[in-house]
Amino acid sequence: MDLKNSTVLITGGTSGIGLELVKQLTQQGATIIVTGRNTDALTETKQQFPLIHTFQSDVSNSKDIEALYKSVIQQFPDLNIIINNAGLMRLIDLQDQRMDLDNINQEVATNLTGTIQMVHRFLPHLITKRTAAIVNVSSGIAFMAYSAAPVYSATKAGVRAYTQALRLQLEDTNVKVFEMIPPGVKTNLQRDWIKQPNPGMMMSVDKMVAVAIDGLKKDKKELKPFLISVIKTASRIIPGVLLKFGHREFKEIKKMKGTGSHQWSLK
Numbered sequence: 001m002d003l004k005n006s007t008v009l010i011t012g013g014t015s016g017i018g019l020e021l022v023k024q025l026t027q028q029g030a031t032i033i034v035t036g037r038n039t040d041a042l043t044e045t046k047q048q049f050p051l052i053h054t055f056q057s058d059v060s061n062s063k064d065i066e067a068l069y070k071s072v073i074q075q076f077p078d079l080n081i082i083i084n085n086a087g088l089m090r091l092i093d094l095q096d097q098r099m100d101l102d103n104i105n106q107e108v109a110t111n112l113t114g115t116i117q118m119v120h121r122f123l124p125h126l127i128t129k130r131t132a133a134i135v136n137v138s139s140g141i142a143f144m145a146y147s148a149a150p151v152y153s154a155t156k157a158g159v160r161a162y163t164q165a166l167r168l169q170l171e172d173t174n175v176k177v178f179e180m181i182p183p184g185v186k187t188n189l190q191r192d193w194i195k196q197p198n199p200g201m202m203m204s205v206d207k208m209v210a211v212a213i214d215g216l217k218k219d220k221k222e223l224k225p226f227l228i229s230v231i232k233t234a235s236r237i238i239p240g241v242l243l244k245f246g247h248r249e250f251k252e253i254k255k256m257k258g259t260g261s262h263q264w265s266l267k
Contacts, residue, residue: 001133001176001216004029007079009072011059011118012086014041017137017185020209021083022049028213033072033079035059035086059086059114060106069121082122083135083180084115084159089152091253104151111155116162126175133176135216136163140183140228143235144242148250167221180212181224183231203227 008025012018013034022032026049035057036042042054053076057068072079088110092099115136126132139156146153160179167177184202203225215223222228234242 001081001219002131003213003217006081007031007033007076008081008083009033009035009079009122010083010085011035011057011114014038014045017180017182017205017209018083018085019045020205021085021212022052024206024209024213026051030081031076031078033076035068059084059118060109062117065114065117065121069125073125078129079122080126080129080132081135082118082126082133083137084118085135085137085180086114087111087137089149091148092151093254094150107151107155111152112158112162115159119166123175127173130174131176132174133178133216134166135178135180135212135223136166137180137182138163140181140231142181143228143231144239144246146249147243147247148253176219177221178216179222179224181222181228182208183225183227 003025008030010018010021010025010032013022013032014036018034018036022034022045026032032049032052033055034042034045034052035055036045037056037058039056042056046052046054055068055071057064059065088107090107092104119134119136123134126134136159138159139152141149141153142156142160145157160181163177163179170177182203185205185208186202208225211225212223231242
């Protein structure tokens with residue numbers, strides 16, 4: 001992909017991987033459009049990167065997506081890349097009956113449904129471009145369910161399956177489909193967790209995004225570091241071992257909270 005002459009829309013671009021994408025794609029010379037739910041965070045991002053363009057929009061809300069599409073296409077008709085990065089990851093005990101259905105569905109609406117709806121709305125426009133791309137952000141957890149974050153695990157496996165199907169359906173078009181697959185990355189996704197991840201097992205966000213940018217420029221359909229290749233192989237050879245390894249953290253969190261509380265991170 002020619003990033004320098006591209007116009008890129010990044011959902012969830014005010015923090016974590018999204019903010020680092022803003023930084024590194026700006027350095028590539030691309031025109032950047034950033035969306036997010038929090039207007040204060042959008043303002044701060046704009047102050048940090050004055051040349052970007054910001055829109056308040058929630059990918060879990062179909063009306064927001066419709067309004068975003070109309071505004072962006074009108075103001076930026078050259079838009080040719082969308083990066084579906086907006087995400088929510090929570091530690092959840094599925095025995096917690098205090099959670100209502102809207103609450104338990106938050107990650108599905110943001111991570112999976114939001115990605116599908118963004119692609120569905122913007123695809124007709126992208127197909128009209130000489131070169132275009134869709135980048136969907138999944139996770140290494142797509143290969144190994146993480147019991148402490150069960151809904152997140154389901155959504156990222158869903159994003160991976162959807163992305164693969166989308167790539168096949170668009171193989172005869174000019175729209176390239178990429179899957180960005182981070183391992184554990186140091187971002188604010190884990191900010192409110194009662195048990196913080198082991199820093200030694202986490203990749204820095206700048207290195208992860210650098211891998212993704214390099215892969216985009218080389219048209220690699222999977223934008224991933226070497227660790228993800230290891231996880232993919234292990235998920236085929238020793239899937240049970242990976243599941244048990246991750247489940248140890250669930251048990252540790254249960255002990256930290258005690259048996260009387262199941263709600264760990266519902267922000």
